[in-house]
Amino acid sequence: MKIAAIIPTYQRPKDLERCLEAFKRQTRPVDQLFVTVRDTDAETWTFLQSYNAELLPLQALIVKVPGVVAAMNCGLDAATGDIIAFTDDDAAPHADWLERIETYFLKDEKIGGVGGRDWQYVGTEIKEVGERKVVGQMRWHGMVIGNHHLGVGEPQEVYVLKGVNMSFRRDAIAELRFDERMRGTGAQVHFELAFSLRLKQAGWKIIFDPKVAVDHFPAQRFDEDLREKFSAIALENQVHNETLALLDYLSPIRRIVFLLVATIISFLKWLQLLPREGVLSNEKFLASLRGRWQGVQTWNQGRK
Template sequence: MNITVLIPTYRRPQDLLRCLDALTKQIRSPDEVLVVARDSDRATWDAIATVETGALPIRTVSVTIPGQVAALNTGIEAAKGDIIAITDDDAAPRPHWLERIAYHFETDDAVGGVGGRDWLYVGGTDRDDGKSAVVGRVQWFGRVIGRHNLGFGEPREVEILKGANMSYRKQAIAIAKFDTRLLGAGAQVHNDLAFSLGVKRRGWKLIYDPAADIDHYQAQRFDEDQRDQFNETAFFNAVHNETIALLDYLPMWRRIVFLIWAFLVGTRKAFGLVQWLRFFPKDGGFASRKLWLSLKGRWEGFQTWRMPPGDRTPQEGAAISVPPS
């Protein structure tokens, strides 16, 4: 099976070069490396030009529309492989990454997606070596458990794959696109959640294999979402996007349970009333602000979800073009 490695990138040339270098060390070599970059990102195009000819089967695609969703949709459309393995530009796949991915697809025709552990590096040096037996699940009432950076043990079926380390059988995503309803100027948080749940909903198996692992250095983002720094717009967008993804995935009775739980209880990252009561003694008005943003995100996410497709404003429209000279 031919494998395309898809890398969306924006203004992180040194991280991209580290990622490409890691791909030259794969035990199972990629058949195509597809780098999707913004047409205006001169630093990235200059960095790609420095890659030694013949080191990798690199093909480049230019996009004009901001955001990761447009880049990923353009890349999927352009990819030639039977398998599309997606990673971030600030990641460095370990040598057996593609070998493990190929194994799962080749041994089970029902497998539509494969992902693995991403070893997170805090500040670029300190690795998080924690462990979690539960990875990539949606609990019956709608709470999402990610923890892809903490998984260990044997390969197993999951419901969610993480964007930095996920791959899909092209047949499984022939009618799929990353969701253009999602909000965000750059990362469009939870696009991976929505996409993997869509593949799962259509009946394909998703496999999480901790041995198909990468090193993930979490470089700077160039939008409102700055990871560990609170930003009201990023907080609202994340709640809005998660709401759409879960309402798409859950059956009717679980949607109702999820909405009740989300408004009454919630989580640290999307407050409900219980979480507000929990944090209010310590955080006061800040907790109240998070509650307001969470409730607003849930409500507007619900409104977006129930909107007829023809009334939605698409965020896609990226065009495949020749790289700047």
């Protein structure tokens, strides 16, 4: 099979270099390698002009719209592989990443998506120690369980893959694009949830295998989502995107249950955080409610 890999990047040339070097070490060479770069990102363009790609089939694509969704769709439009794989510029796929991915797609024609664990590091230290066997699942009431960075055990069918480590059969996603309704000017959290659920809805299998692994060095973001620092706008966007993705997927009854359960959980989190965070807990609770309501509004607009 022909494999195309897509790496969205923005102002992180050192991270991008580490990622590209990891592709040089793949036991199964990539057939197409696209880096999507913002037109305003002079630092990355300068790096790419001097980077020694050696035998990598590297192509840089210009993106003129902010956000990861536009970057991913730009890569999708250019890729012609039978398998289309995605990773982040701050990740380094293990040497057998593409080889393991291809094996799954060759083995079962009903598999539409394959992904695996992202081993998260701060420097040389594991960011969060732990193991979870339940990964990428969704409960009946709509709550999603991630744990992709802690996944262990045997391969399993899942509902959602993580953007830093995911691949798809081209035939399965021929009519799909990453949802441009996702909010945010950079990370656009939960874009992969919306995409994975549409694939699941179409009847394709999605596989998580912890051995299909990448090393992930979560780097600085250049948008409202600053990872470790609270931003009301970032939380609103995150909750909006989650709500939109789930309302698109769930049945009418499950939509109602999801909204009720999500609101109750937000309220309980507020009560839990209030004694130690005070006013900040109020801001988080209100941002969550606003994001949930905005997600419902966006979903309703799409039905008209």
